[in-house]
Amino acid sequence: MNATERWQAVEGYEGCYEISDVGRVRSLERLVAGPRDGTRLVRSRILRSERIQGGYHRVDLCRDGVTKHHMIHQMVAIAFVPGSGPNLMVLHNDGDSQNNHMEVTA
Template sequence: MTNEKWTPVPIVPYNIKYLVSNLGNVKSIDRLVKYRQKTSKIIAKRIYPGRLLKQATSVEGYKFVALKIDGKTKQIYVHRLVAMAFVDGYDEGLVVNHKNENKTDNRYTNLEWCTQKYNANYGTRNERMRKSLIKTKKGNHHENTI
């Protein structure tokens, strides 16, 4: 089993608040927060430990996380964060391919940078699309009845 390794998220300014792992996890870092106590005017400090972020699933089936900076939230796909941090070969315009075709498997060993054309024709996608189209055509077939 691969040991989980963490590195700052490879997108500025999120790199100061979040970490991404080679196994597809994202977490916030420990942070020191100043606050005013309710019963006095004393400003206190508290350390909030970092936590694993919840991952949601997009309508396309990909996992994403919501990263926040200065009150603004940005949703970012986990596979892109992992690939940017741990997979060599990034270049502008490339996309991330899941080698095993499982959109939720965001381990760095399952990801590769590729062109959109390569990704669209990868693996069993074309065969699955063909079967889906055949099924749709059969489902829409209506016989004339008198």
């Protein structure tokens, strides 16, 4: 991992997932309800993203048995740009939809 990489909780998934300012998503170690009885341990790991139409990357996040698609560039903006929200239009500074690095310009 990059020594200067910063991590923030993913809004709505606090304690489960984090997003970095370079666009990586990781799950956090936690206990979840198992498919049968009891619980199972989810280990911390970097999640793989899926490239979709237009070259954008998305990742599937799960909470309480419900899985949803999330666009990585939007997750980075929500986590690192003050005042941003889910309806924010995020533009890629270099025009590369695969580059999810956080960069704020004035």
